[in-house]
Amino acid sequence: MSQLQDGLGRKFHYLRMSVTDVCNFKCSYCLPDGYHPQGKPKFLSLDEIEHLVAAFAAVGTRKIRITGGEPTLRRDFTDIVRLVAANDKIGTLATTTNGYRLEQNAREWYDAGLRRINVSVDSLDPRMFYRITGENKFDTVMRGVDAALEAGFERVKINSVLLKGLNDKDLPRFLHWIKHTPIDLRFIELMETGLGRDYFNAHHLAGGAIKARLLAEGWQYQTPAPDDGPAQNFSHPDYQGRIGLIMPYAKNFCASCNRLRVSAKGKLHLCLFTEAGIDLRDLLQTRAQQGELIERLHAQLQHKQATHMLHQGLTGVTQHLASIGG
Numbered sequence: 327m328s329q330l331q332d333g334l335g336r337k338f339h340y341l342r343m344s345v346t347d348v349c350n351f352k353c354s355y356c357l358p359d360g361y362h363p364q365g366k367p368k369f370l371s372l373d374e375i376e377h378l379v380a381a382f383a384a385v386g387t388r389k390i391r392i393t394g395g396e397p398t399l400r401r402d403f404t405d406i407v408r409l410v411a412a413n414d415k416i417g418t419l420a421t422t423t424n425g426y427r428l429e430q431n432a433r434e435w436y437d438a439g440l441r442r443i444n445v446s447v448d449s450l451d452p453r454m455f456y457r458i459t460g461e462n463k464f465d466t467v468m469r470g471v472d473a474a475l476e477a478g479f480e481r482v483k484i485n486s487v488l489l490k491g492l493n494d495k496d497l498p499r500f501l502h503w504i505k506h507t508p509i510d511l512r513f514i515e516l517m518e519t520g521l522g523r524d525y526f527n528a529h530h531l532a533g534g535a536i537k538a539r540l541l542a543e544g545w546q547y548q549t550p551a552p553d554d555g556p557a558q559n560f561s562h563p564d565y566q567g568r569i570g571l572i573m574p575y576a577k578n579f580c581a582s583c584n585r586l587r588v589s590a591k592g593k594l595h596l597c598l599f600t601e602a603g604i605d606l607r608d609l610l611q612t613r614a615q616q617g618e619l620i621e622r623l624h625a626q627l628q629h630k631q632a633t634h635m636l637h638q639g640l641t642g643v644t645q646h647l648a649s650i651g652g
């Protein structure tokens with residue numbers, strides 16, 4: 327069956343599949359007041375996830391990242407990993423987590439087939455970590471990162487949102503850490519969401535200054551692989567770790583867009599900042615619906631826009647990134 331492709335010729339090999347909106351952290355840039363359910367949420371079941379994955383795999387998806395909210399809060403998280411890993415077309419299976427459950431479960435998830443893990447660590451200063459995430463869990467998360475390295479994951483990446491006035495003095499500590507630790511450290515530019523422009527204006531910091539500093543200090547740009555995420559990656563002979571910069575406000579950021587998203591309630595989002603999600607759930611009920619589901623995916627892809635509209639301050643339906651998995 328034919329590869330998913332949009333009207334601009336971009337091909338989509340990478341699916342970010344959210345499995346819950348629930349989160350136990352209160353990151354100030356994401357869910358500052360914590361998660362509040364609206365009614366009784368009904369997130370995708372294992373059967374629905376299996377049908378979703380089978381359909382996307384049939385039209386060229388080769389990498390799946392399980393996201394949330396906090397995906398590992400689902401009691402059946404390991405079962406989700408196992409069922410996605412059982413699809414032999416999915417070559418790369420990853421998750422993005424706040425690391426809260428990592429220390430206890432890294433080995434179990436690895437054994438179930440998870441191979442890459444991205445952990446959010448916004449500061450290496452425990453007090454600042456608490457201030458940003460609303461949770462005093464710095465040591466727990468760092469022990470989780472160690473557990474992931476020990477469990478043998480192919481890639482362990484750290485995500486840190488750049489925040490002016492909060493963690494913007496942390497670069498030397500981060501550099502010290504990756505000198506002898508083989509992780510990929512990624513700085514993400516804060517993106518505006520429904521949280522409002524005040525927070526964004528107060529804390530947005532462009533990644534360009536860090537890029538200039540890295541290049542001046544001998545870091546070298548690495549060409550991305552086709553199914554890589556949007557980070558610009560840099561390596562240095564004196565460091566075991568690498569650095570990635572995710573700069574969504576940079577020119578041409580969307581030109582290489584290779585990913586689609588499905589929300590925890592089964593809506594397709596053509597972009598992180600689309601105006602609306604497209605319901606897929608009615609076609610996730612039996613395997614026999616796969617053909618119809620694929621037709622809907624192909625048809626919807628023709629509506630994908632060239633780029634986000636963040637420069638105009640348009641954040642679409644995305645109130646916060648926990649609602650779609652970032």
Ligand SMILES: Nc1nc2c(ncn2[C@@H]2O[C@H](COP(=O)(O)OP(=O)(O)OP(=O)(O)O)[C@@H](O)[C@H]2O)c(=O)[nH]1
Nearest residue numbers: 422444483485514554555556557572574598651652
């Ligand atoms: N604007 C925008 N931001 C993105 C996109 N993909 C990832 N990001 C941002 O980068 C953050 C970190 O992404 P991850 O979940 O670690 O995934 P990734 O960067 O695709 O990771 P790799 O697959 O490891 O390269 C996301 O939560 C978003 O904030 C994208 O397509 N558009």
Ligand SMILES: C[S@@+](CC[C@H](N)C(=O)[O-])C[C@H]1O[C@@H](n2cnc3c(N)ncnc32)[C@H](O)[C@@H]1O
Nearest residue numbers: 356395396422423424446485516517647648652
């Ligand atoms: C929405 S979270 C979901 C997964 C998990 N709960 C976690 O925090 O890793 C995914 C990523 O989005 C990032 N993120 C959330 N809101 C953001 C924003 N407004 N701008 C940039 N990145 C954001 C987080 O730092 C995290 O790395």
Ligand code: SF4
Nearest residue numbers: 349351353356424648
């Ligand atoms: S960034 Fe992740 S951990 Fe933080 S509030 Fe959002 S979903 Fe939760």
Ligand code: SF4
Nearest residue numbers: 580583597598633634
């Ligand atoms: S902002 Fe939208 S179009 Fe741009 S890279 Fe992200 S998902 Fe793709």
